[in-house]
Amino acid sequence: MKNLFNESPHSTPSDPLSRVRINFLFIFFIAGFIYITAGLAYRQLVQANEIMVQSDNQIKRVVIRPPARGKIYDRHGYTIVDNRVRWSVKADLLSLQPEFRQEYLSLIRKAKSDPTVLKINYDALSEQARLNVLNGWLDKIWFVIDANTDKPKRSKNASKLPLNKEERTVNLLALRKHLTESRALKFTLITDLAFPGSENASDPDEANRTVARFIEQFPQGGPISLESDMVRSYPYSTMAAHVLGYVRDSTDLPPNVDDFTDLNFDNLQKLRYTGKRGAAGIEQTFDPILSGASGWELWTKTSSGYNKELLRSSEPRQGSSINLSLDINIQLAAEEALRTIKDSTGNPLPGAAVMLDVNTGEILAMASQPTFDPNQLVNRISNKYYDEIENQGGWLNRATQGQYAPGSTFKIITAIAAMRNQVIDWDDILECGTSFRVGNRDFPEHGGEAFGSVDVEKMLTISCNVWNYRVGLKLGPDLLAKEARRFGLDAPLLRMPPSLSNPSTTELPYPTNRLVVPDPAYKQRIGAGPWNSGDTANMSIGQGYTLTTPLHMACLAASVARNETRTTPTIIHDPNRDGRHEGATSIGLNKDQLEAIRSGMKRCVEEGTARSMQIEGLTIAAKTGTSEYFKNGEKAHLAWVIGYAPADNPAVAFAVLIEGQLDTSTWGGKTAGPVAKAMLEGWLQENDKD
């Protein structure tokens, strides 16, 4: 036979080399076959479970649902932070798929028939189709909400609801974000149906009417549904806003109700609803306690990523509640009084007021002006509202974060230091003129008046400056600073008790850590040169470098009332609190010396600088202060009053501070006194009830 293929003689099967090749190939294929078979067997027999779990996980997802937050009560059990039901209108995008498709095809047809369209952007048309369909549904929803049920022709003017333009049409960016990040969840068309313009909450009747109209009139069973969740509600609006704080949207949800041990949770795809986490105040520091445990839903999903079938679920668990030490009546009285202290243009002056239980240190009221309404921050913080509060300086809790020179209220410390260090005794008299020369400068008496013979009691009654200059210079800055530190004027307060096992270190967030009790070393440290006797004179009357907070000064008043050096304030109510204060020791004055201090503070109200706060039937011990500070480069006054009541059997201590305007019309007794008086009247009313 002719060798058509011109084969080499070496290629015949009888060739030993060919046989080797064939054998090699045979072995190669056998090995390959064994490898594949072994691999398949390994996957089928050994890895079967793992692969099945993986395949299972690919078609499942877990949706995490946030819990309702715990409530916050005042010391008498009144709810001061609650949750309200928020009704949201949501669209099920999976059910709307046929409508999207129909609209998409219609848009394509239109585009093709339009000669001006050169190139069709199919992605843009798909997005537009979704937007059109959702806007169509939104039109229907608003039609039902707006329509007057009496006569339809009136529908244009029927709704009293504030128009929230953002929720009248679908926000394209929000839709894009939803489709990218959480298309499995329903798309929110209206966030808060009862209060569609969350910036201006409508009246409750109108809110009820809106929800009722939707429930009774909107066709049910379709892709649009009404869903409820819980949102924070602050029934007293701005009351104690700085203490309570506010919440903010977060997908960092608290831990789940149950473990997912049988679900291999870590390998499942997770989707989280947006929940709320504390962003300020108690809401922030007690967030782990208030936030509860998240619930979950196990869904199968479609190939396009939508949720298909709910397999299992677990309800979220509401957070625990907290009882604050605040008393709403005293708190409201303090805030109302603060609002009435106005500048020449009629705007309330910034300030703070604190009232403590003398024995337990529990804070009965803590007000800071200007303030904000946490209800306005529930759905989201609008830039307009944020800027408004920012410009007023309303985010600052002046009671714990403001730093102020204590002014003449510091004279209590100067007097105690002088008597403890035998610089002067309670009945020693000093002659006080209209001023006192320190170095080459005359330090004036307030009001330019000469008070003549002044002892400790009279000094506190009339707030004599010259007495303090003289005594302060004798004491020296180190002893003055030592005494101020003994009373904790620069000590951190509101530390979280370890018993509460809360990760936050303080009961209220970010208390100021820039408190100053100055001494020569401090002045050196800040590079302000060597300490001089003028600095000591200033320090003795609470001026100069000394900086403290209203809460510290309220603690000082409470400590003096109990004849102790320290008061541990707390915002948490505990009816079994034992009244022991961390680091507290006796002040170290003898009976007469202590009586001189207390009597001076009492007379300060009866006949001295705090006369504006007299209350019939209540003896009050107080010390006023008017310190100077510079606001925008101009001299202004800080008005202070601190004290306790009843003077003979102290129960409450207080401190009030008002930041004066750019003149010197603000004075301790005159300006801050009425606020303290209002708080005491509030306390008296509560006391009468008990």
Next chain:
Amino acid sequence: MDNNRQGAKASIVALIVFIGLWIALPSTIRRLNKEAFSEFQAPAIQLLSKSRDLARYWELRSRSTEDLVAAGRDLARINATLELKLHAMEDIRKENLRLREMLRYPNSTEYLTVVARVATRDTSTWWQRMLIRKGRNDGIRPGCPVVFGNRVVGRVTTVHLNISEVELVTSPAFRCTAFLEGDDPPRIVHVSGVASNPFTTGRAKVSTTGLGGVFPAGLILGTLEGGVTSTAQGNLKEAYMVPSKNLDTIEEVSVLVPKYPTAGEILMSPTDRIKLEEFK
């Protein structure tokens, strides 16, 4: 044998073709077909109901004259009482109107009442519906509330020429807003769903809010039975409600037809988009 097989095959093919055609038919034609079937069925339902009424009539005819005289006397007494109440109500209505005008308070929804006999009812199945012997010809529209006295029976879902379907208050799909007796301040309760915020416990009456524009205010839906349970979420509470009237024994109901169509009615009509534009 082969002929039989071929016949069977042909039947299956015909069935498949019929199903295919039915699926492929436009929804309008299918809806029309369904409507036609309902209209075709309606006379039979009416006939059945009327024959029941006739049987009842003959049953009453068989009563003794004494019984009828006594019943007539009782009825006359009731009529007299009702006459007095009617006068009192008229005075209250006028006073109400005067006060509303004085306060410039918006008029509440006005209703026309259509009394209808119950044709059939089915409260045992999941759809829980009732058929009444009045329909489009009598002015009934979908969505109208159906009441017995001052008690809610349900809501009209579908209207044919001479009969209408009523979804009963016990149906899981029934939706309405209500207030609870003793709840101060009154808060909306979502009947057949979850209730908002804490409310009173015990046998509190549940009545319509009148805020939704469908049901007039103050109609009784039922009473709460058993305890109120909190959901794990916290503020939401749930409770069972027993309807105010035994729906199995109702013979006659009143349909409250709003004088003007509600927004919901307009949306439910097939040409809702056009009408929506009209009202914008």
